[in-house]
Amino acid sequence: xxTLTPRQRLSRLDVKASPxxxxxxxxxxxxxxxxxxxxxxxxxSLYDWHLLKGQGDFVGLGNFTAVLQDRFFWNSLxxxxxxxxxxxxxxxxxxxxxxxxxxxxIRGKTFWRMAVLLPYVVTPVAVSIIFSNxxxxxxxxxxxxxxxxxxxxxxxxxxxxxxxxxxxxxVNWRWTGYNALILLAAMQAVPRExxxxxxxxxxxxxxxxxxxxxxxxxxxxxxxxITATIGGxxxxxxxxxxxxxxxxxxxxxxxxxxxxxxxxxxxxxxxxNFGEAAAIAWLLFIIxxxxxxxxxxLTRRIATGDSxxxxxxxxxxxxxxxxxxxxxxxxxTIAEDVKL
Amino acid sequence: xxxxxxPERTTDAAAATPPAGAGPRDTGAPxxxxxxxxxxxxxxxxxxxxxxxxLLVVLLGSAYPFWWSFVIGSRNNQxxxxxxxxxxxxxxxxxxxxxxxxxxxxxxxxxxxxxVSSVITVSVVSFATLAGYAFAKxxxxxxxxxxxxxxxxxxxxxxxxxxxxFILMRQWGWTGELGAVIVPTxxxxxxxxxxxxxxxxxxxxELIEAARVDGANMIRTxxxxxxxxxxxxxxxxxLFTFMTAWTDYLWPMLVLPNNPTLQVALGQLQSGYYVDxxxxxxxxxxxxxxxxxxxxxAGKQLISGIMQGAVKG
Numbered sequence: 157x158x159t160l161t162p163r164q165r166l167s168r169l170d171v172k173a174s175p176x177x178x179x180x181x182x183x184x185x186x187x188x189x190x191x192x193x194x195x196x197x198x199x200x201s202l203y204d205w206h207l208l209k210g211q212g213d214f215v216g217l218g219n220f221t222a223v224l225q226d227r228f229f230w231n232s233l234x235x236x237x238x239x240x241x242x243x244x245x246x247x248x249x250x251x252x253x254x255x256x257x258x259x260x261x262i263r264g265k266t267f268w269r270m271a272v273l274l275p276y277v278v279t280p281v282a283v284s285i286i287f288s289n290x291x292x293x294x295x296x297x298x299x300x301x302x303x304x305x306x307x308x309x310x311x312x313x314x315x316x317x318x319x320x321x322x323x324x325x326x327v328n329w330r331w332t333g334y335n336a337l338i339l340l341a342a343m344q345a346v347p348r349e350x351x352x353x354x355x356x357x358x359x360x361x362x363x364x365x366x367x368x369x370x371x372x373x374x375x376x377x378x379x380x381x382i383t384a385t386i387g388g389x390x391x392x393x394x395x396x397x398x399x400x401x402x403x404x405x406x407x408x409x410x411x412x413x414x415x416x417x418x419x420x421x422x423x424x425x426x427x428x429n430f431g432e433a434a435a436i437a438w439l440l441f442i443i444x445x446x447x448x449x450x451x452x453x454l455t456r457r458i459a460t461g462d463s464x465x466x467x468x469x470x471x472x473x474x475x476x477x478x479x480x481x482x483x484x485x486x487x488x489t490i491a492e493d494v495k496l
Numbered sequence: 497x498x499x500x501x502x503p504e505r506t507t508d509a510a511a512a513t514p515p516a517g518a519g520p521r522d523t524g525a526p527x528x529x530x531x532x533x534x535x536x537x538x539x540x541x542x543x544x545x546x547x548x549x550x551l552l553v554v555l556l557g558s559a560y561p562f563w564w565s566f567v568i569g570s571r572n573n574q575x576x577x578x579x580x581x582x583x584x585x586x587x588x589x590x591x592x593x594x595x596x597x598x599x600x601x602x603x604x605x606x607x608x609x610x611x612v613s614s615v616i617t618v619s620v621v622s623f624a625t626l627a628g629y630a631f632a633k634x635x636x637x638x639x640x641x642x643x644x645x646x647x648x649x650x651x652x653x654x655x656x657x658x659x660x661x662f663i664l665m666r667q668w669g670w671t672g673e674l675g676a677v678i679v680p681t682x683x684x685x686x687x688x689x690x691x692x693x694x695x696x697x698x699x700x701x702e703l704i705e706a707a708r709v710d711g712a713n714m715i716r717t718x719x720x721x722x723x724x725x726x727x728x729x730x731x732x733x734x735l736f737t738f739m740t741a742w743t744d745y746l747w748p749m750l751v752l753p754n755n756p757t758l759q760v761a762l763g764q765l766q767s768g769y770y771v772d773x774x775x776x777x778x779x780x781x782x783x784x785x786x787x788x789x790x791x792x793x794a795g796k797q798l799i800s801g802i803m804q805g806a807v808k809g
Contacts, residue, residue, distance in 0.1 A: 174714035193657030
């Protein structure tokens with residue numbers, strides 16, 4: 157070290173310190189505005205804490221037991237999962253079909269892709285407004301059409317299942333095209349050789365789709381399900397604005413479509429009970445993390461199993477598969493990627 | 497997708513080997529031999545009419561709710577009641593738009609949304625590019641561990657931290673200030689991850705070494721090698737960040753009730769006591785226009801961003 161000139165020493169410091177300086181803003185800001193609030197939520201959940209009066213007595217896990225005994229909390233969880241299932245499953249099916257159609261050798265690719273993605277640019281608030289009118293109980297377009305065909309109108313806002321269906325439709329409308337494009341990317345990365353050799357062997361398009369395309373895009377499908385889960389469990393704008401005039405917009409007169417985040421909001425800002433609201437936030441956080449972990453382990457198994465199999469069978473497509481994993485980043489491959 | 501017949505299979509087998517340039521005669525496919533679907537015949541044919549039929553149904557499903565809102569928004573409340581929905585716009589759009597401007601501070605909200613989304617975008621993209629570059633191309637102790645930390649934080653629903661954030665913002669007297677919406681989203685873990693994934697492949701290590709040998713210090717190397725290479729990914733990340741910030745509703749609604757962003761103002765329009773639906777729908781259309789314009793300009797980048805795995809930034 158003693159032989160270094162001051163200039164060289166400075167340069168060495170530059171090399172050593174610079175990387176940390178470059179990543180520091182992210183970590184510092186994230187710790188302050190992302191991590192700290194989440195941890196502090198737990199602190200708030202241990203106190204009686206009023207919106208206006210502020211911090212009160214320490215109550216331990218009292219807020220958690222109160223929430224867990226609250227039937228409205230369970231109601232909100234039921235609604236959240238019901239809406240989530242009504243959106244995730246049809247959405248995935250529709251997205252796979254749309255992706256397959258886009259993957260065909262069609263004319264005007266960009267036009268059709270944009271057509272599919274169009275609903276994504278309509279904000280959730282605008283989507284809620286449009287669909288709450290489409291699904292109006294008295295004068296909505298859907299009920300008008302049903303009556304034109306001699307069917308009974310549906311109480312889209314008053315009935316539990318009907319309201320879940322309407323809200324799931326909003327989510328589906330906005331996200332199906334988006335997910336179709338993710339699946340399309342996965343489909344296009346399927347090695348062409350596989351399709352060619354299968355075609356030579358006489359496999360038709362449908363057969364090739366079922367036996368080649370679907371297995372190849374399975375990791376991406378699971379990835380789509382995971383992101384849909386994380387988003388789906390935090391639905392707020394749609395139920396909030398589905399019927400804002402009734403009961404202050406807390407999710408219907410009987411809370412028939414009150415989701416958990418909507419309940420969190422009601423608890424915090426209507427009932428002004430920050431302590432219990434924080435407990436709800438923390439419980440929902442745990443649920444999301446647990447489901448995320450289950451998904452993650454599932455994905456890893458399937459993703460690694462799949463690529464191992466295809467590598468053994470078709471060594472010459474290996475490079476293509478690696479590209480797939482890099483372009484369509486599935487959580488299962490993220491960890492592998494970092495270890496590189 | 498079409499059903500294949502036996503005679504074609506023979507052409508298939510024959511066409512599987514010929515060199516590039518021998519475009520299939522019977523398909524009407526363009527002569528694009530090197531393109532992905534340009535090599536063989538069977539998996540390459542122009543699809544049948546029903547593929548376009550499905551696409552047409554999807555197009556109608558995508559566009560119709562939007563068109564319907566515009567038609568109702570250009571008429572009046574009675575149009576909602578008609579048994580068959582009207583298909584042609586009426587003449588009331590501008591008068592309804594004027595009523596929207598009366599009911600909510602539309603221009604103020606538009607300006608707020610633009611400011612908030614722009615500042616967040618610049619901040620997220622800058623910090624993500626810097627950190628992503630370091631993770632992708634610089635060697636330092638603890639790099640892998642810290643990158644795993646970034647990935648782990650991607651799964652954390654930070655939206656659930658609203659209660660302490662609200663307490664903080666009120667203590668600082670920030671409720672009603674745009675800063676209250678900007679500060680919590682100055683960085684995203686996804687942004688760092690996205691930039692890292694992009695830069696790791698796109699910059700050759702030799703280029704960085706060459707710049708260093710030429711005497712450039714670290715930050716100079718970043719500006720002259722890293723930044724130019726990162727530009728396409730920065731554009732995509734920026735697009736997604738902007739859209740995410742623009743569509744955000746829950747948090748702005750809590751801290752900006754009297755100085756709203758566009759989404760908050762629109763929510764207030766929907767929550768009013770005397771609701772005229774044609775006016776509310778006009779508001780929905782008006783508030784969507786900025787993103788629609790963005791979509792028409794940058795739709796291609798948006799599509800390629802999604803297809804590269806840019807996920808719900």
